[in-house]
Amino acid sequence: MFSLEMLPARQGDALWLEWGDPARPRALLVDGGPPSRLTGERVREKLAGRDPPGALELIVVTHIDSDHIAGVLRLLEERDVPLEPEDVWFNAWRHLPTDMLGAKQGEALSAEIRRRRLPWNVKFSGEAVVVPDAGPLPVVELPEGLTLTLLSPTRTELAALRPVWQREVEKAGLVPGVGGEPPQEPQPDRLGDAPLDPEELAAAPFEPDDSAANGSSIAFLVEHDGKRLLLAGDAFADVLADSLRRLAAERGVDVIPLDAFKLSHHGGKHNLSPDLLDRVECGRHLISTNGGIYHHPDGEAVSRVVVRERETELVFNYRSRENARWDSSRLRRRFGYRAVYPPDDAPGIRVEL
Numbered sequence: 310m311f312s313l314e315m316l317p318a319r320q321g322d323a324l325w326l327e328w329g330d331p332a333r334p335r336a337l338l339v340d341g342g343p344p345s346r347l348t349g350e351r352v353r354e355k356l357a358g359r360d361p362p363g364a365l366e367l368i369v370v371t372h373i374d375s376d377h378i379a380g381v382l383r384l385l386e387e388r389d390v391p392l393e394p395e396d397v398w399f400n401a402w403r404h405l406p407t408d409m410l411g412a413k414q415g416e417a418l419s420a421e422i423r424r425r426r427l428p429w430n431v432k433f434s435g436e437a438v439v440v441p442d443a444g445p446l447p448v449v450e451l452p453e454g455l456t457l458t459l460l461s462p463t464r465t466e467l468a469a470l471r472p473v474w475q476r477e478v479e480k481a482g483l484v485p486g487v488g489g490e491p492p493q494e495p496q497p498d499r500l501g502d503a504p505l506d507p508e509e510l511a512a513a514p515f516e517p518d519d520s521a522a523n524g525s526s527i528a529f530l531v532e533h534d535g536k537r538l539l540l541a542g543d544a545f546a547d548v549l550a551d552s553l554r555r556l557a558a559e560r561g562v563d564v565i566p567l568d569a570f571k572l573s574h575h576g577g578k579h580n581l582s583p584d585l586l587d588r589v590e591c592g593r594h595l596i597s598t599n600g601g602i603y604h605h606p607d608g609e610a611v612s613r614v615v616v617r618e619r620e621t622e623l624v625f626n627y628r629s630r631e632n633a634r635w636d637s638s639r640l641r642r643r644f645g646y647r648a649v650y651p652p653d654d655a656p657g658i659r660v661e662l
Contacts, residue, residue, distance in 0.1 A: 310330075311327075311662040312659055312660060313538060313569065313595070314490075314657065314660070315327050315571075315624075315626035315659075317345075317347050317599070317657040318348045318380065318597065319342060319343055319598075320376050320602045321377055321379075321380070321575075321597070322340040322376070322377055323338070323339075323340055323351070324340060324540065324571070325337075326338075326531065328453060328534075329432075329453035329454075333360060335452055335571075336366065337366050337451075338367075338381075339368075339540055340370060340379040340380070340381065341377070341383070343375050343376045344380060349380060349383060352380070352384060356392065359391075362391040363390070363391030363393045364393050365393065365394040366395050366396075366451050366452065367395060367451065368396075368397045368398070368399045369397075370398065370399040370418060371468075371544075372522050372543060373414050373474070374414075374523070374543065377542070377543070378414045378415070378443045378653045379414060381418065382417055382421060385421035385424075392425060392427075395431070396428045396429075396430070396432055398433075398438045399418060399419075399438075400430075400467060402419065404436065404437035404438075404467065405437075405468065406467055406471065408469070417500070425484065430477070430589065431595050436579070437464075437467060438459065438462075438527050439459075439464055440460065440463045441464075442463065442464065445559060446460065446556055446559070454533055455531065455533065457530070458556060460556075461548045462527065462528055462548065463548055466521075466525050466545065469527040470521045471522070472520065473521040475593055507615055507640065509612075510612035511612040515546075515583060517547060517579055518545055518574065518577065518580050520543075521558070522543070523544070523545065523580070524548070524620050526543040526545075526573075527544075528541045528542045528548075530565070537565070538568060538570075538571070539570045539591075541574075542573060543577075544573050545573075545580065546580050547585075547640055548583070549573065549585050550582065553565050553588035553589060564588055564646070565589050567593075569591070569593040569662060570591045570593070570594075570595065571611065572596055572614075574605070576611060577605055577610060578608060581610040582613075583613060583617070586613060586614070586659070594614050594618070594624070595624045596626070598626075598627065598629075599625050599627040600629035608634075611623065611635060615635075615646045619645045620646065622647045622648075623646055623647065623649065624649045624658060626656060626658045627656045628650045654661075
């Protein structure tokens with residue numbers, strides 16, 4: 310078996326991946342969404358159902374934005390929650406390059422990882438989870454044939470986060486690398502509801518994301534039993550495209566075939582470029598968000614997918630005002646895609662790969 314469940318994490322990500330023996334599958338968790346009762350309940354239920362309870366091969370905290378890190382932080386703060394990961398991937402203050410010039414939530418999570426004495430970036434010898442400037446991309450093998458190939462971040466993106474991290478924690482009266490208070494909810498930075506003309510929207514000039522936090526996002530290709538899944542976090546489109554180009558060259562292919570692509574930044578238009586889409590061949594695109602705060606997915610991003618990838622499948626873990634527009638029979642006939650929503654409009658959806 311090989312499956313991904315996009316848990317209901319409001320505007321964020323909480324991704325539960327299982328593989329191996331269906332009777333006793335392996336599992337890893339990517340992010341925990343914002344502080345949310347429903348998300349927390351779902352994650353705790355899954356941890357309690359593990360054998361032994363809380364056993365995970367890996368927890369990945371992709372970056373310090375609240376809609377990714379806060380749920381994991383809350384989980385670690387709950388003393389009665391069993392949690393026994395073999396490794397935790399998270400780039401904290403001590404992993405950021407110091408020769409070039411995260412915030413409160415990153416400080417707090419760092420403190421909780423230390424308090425629980427969890428294994429931390431073990432597969433990277435305790436150093437940063439980072440793509441090297443040259444040479445092969447880092448590949449990590451987990452039990453029962455699961456392979457992770459790191460695609461983001463690069464050292465440049467981690468270095469760009471350092472001054473932002475320092476500024477935010479010092480503004481809160483804290484010292485970088487020591488610990489901090491639980492994170493606060495993010496505030497909206499982009500609003501709007503563009504008219505839905507996919508060909509016009511897809512033709513709009515691509516303007517890249519410039520958020521230092523998003524640029525530091527851990528993203529990787531997951532492979533198991535001949536299937537491939539790209540988990541993009543909130544990573545920059547150009548970083549992903551460059552890494553995929555390197556990976557294609559390593560493997561002697563033109564593009565990387567995918568069975569599913571969890572779009573970066575919840576389908577944000579600044580994180581899905583035509584160049585990135587050209588680096589993969591994919592018939593299923595996954596979008597994790599309820600459309601809250603940032604009103605994702607952006608029309609431009611989804612339009613780039615349906616215009617370029619005819620007969621693709623769009624999979625949403627919520628039905629929202631933003632994504633319900635893609636359930637139009639006229640658009641589905643015109644562009645040949647399928648729109649898949651949670652059954653009975655209950656948030657959260659499982660994708661079998």
